[in-house]
Amino acid sequence: MPRKSSSTSAHDARQPIRAGIWDKHTSGLAPPNVQCNIVILPAGLASDFLHFCQRNPKPCPLLAVSEPGVPFLPDLGQDIDIRTDVPRYHVWRDGVMQQECTDIRALWSDDLVTFALGCSFSFEHALMETGIPLRHVEEGKNVAMFKTNMPTMPAGPFHGPMVVSMRPMSTAHAIRAVQITSRVPAVHGAPVHLGNPALIGIADIAQPDFGDAIDILPEELPVFWACGVTPQAVVMAARPPFCITHAPGHMLITDLLNKDLPFR
Known part of the structure; x- marks a missing residue:
């Protein structure tokens, strides 16, 4: 704790x-x-x-x-x-x-x-302190969140897909972000996926299920973290x-x- x-x-x-x-x-x-x-x-x-x-x-x-x-x-x-x-x-x-x-x-x-x-x-502060820009913060937006095809492990009646949050980053910043966030499992830890969103069941990266759409520049890749909105997808299921x-x-x-x- x-x-x-x-x-x-x-x-x-x-x-x-x-x-x-x-x-x-x-x-x-x-x-x-x-x-x-x-x-x-x-x-x-x-x-x-x-x-x-x-x-x-x-x-x-x-x-x-x-x-x-x-x-x-x-x-x-x-x-x-x-x-x-x-x-x-x-x-x-x-x-x-x-x-x-x-x-x-x-x-x-x-x-x-x-x-x-x-x-x-909670880990965004550490990312920004090390010089990693976060576009949704700079633009005053909510982070983009997506349902995925990654299942959670059921318990009793609770089951459903994992939800992820997405932040676009350069390759160098993504590597550094993995290093930083892997040290804090209490706030989701390291990303669960980097790159092609279709591999985790996201059909349109411009249409988040929750939050705001965030632009991804040509030199950037989307970085996905497990998200605490997952229980809401589980409640739906x-x-x-x-x-x-x-x-x-x-x-x-x-x-x-x-x-x-x-x-x-």
Whole structure:
């Protein structure tokens, strides 16, 4: 578990989110801080989903799990309230996304369990610090995310395809990015694929399933990381009666610092 650290930037970033003022994606916000994907499920499904995360650590690196009915995640931040501190939520019923909202207090119940998963936004700071440009950050866009033909390992009712995030890079930058991200498995680790998107089932790189389209220049290749939106593709496939997730790219910003993530 990463070491907890107070962070003014994280606290300041969460306040407009909690107030409903900031409902956009969080790429580039509070760069030193760990961001998390969120999955909230009824307690009856929590054990199976925990096993799913354990069997699929690349797309679902587990950072924290709440007690049933407790909306707080003290391991991630003393003042975090999962009902208000994500910029945008998706509410799923029977595998169909039926509602998008910025506050889930009215939907909260005593049997809900929150899972916080590592996010690739957390390693972007390290990439940029070493001089690797990230086009979606420079252009103020959400990262491009795609469903693939790579299956996850099932657990209980949970199954489905892996989702990946894509960042275009020069060959030299891609090699360096592999070196950097392979050291942080808590936020997806090394890429799962480089180059031809068709080999992992992506028919059109200009049409992401989630997030924003990002241009790839002729001298660049697409680099794909396992993505914490994978549980949303799994929810579509497994069709649990009820689930709440973050909207893709709209993360929980924690008080943990990226530099304190466990390194290999």
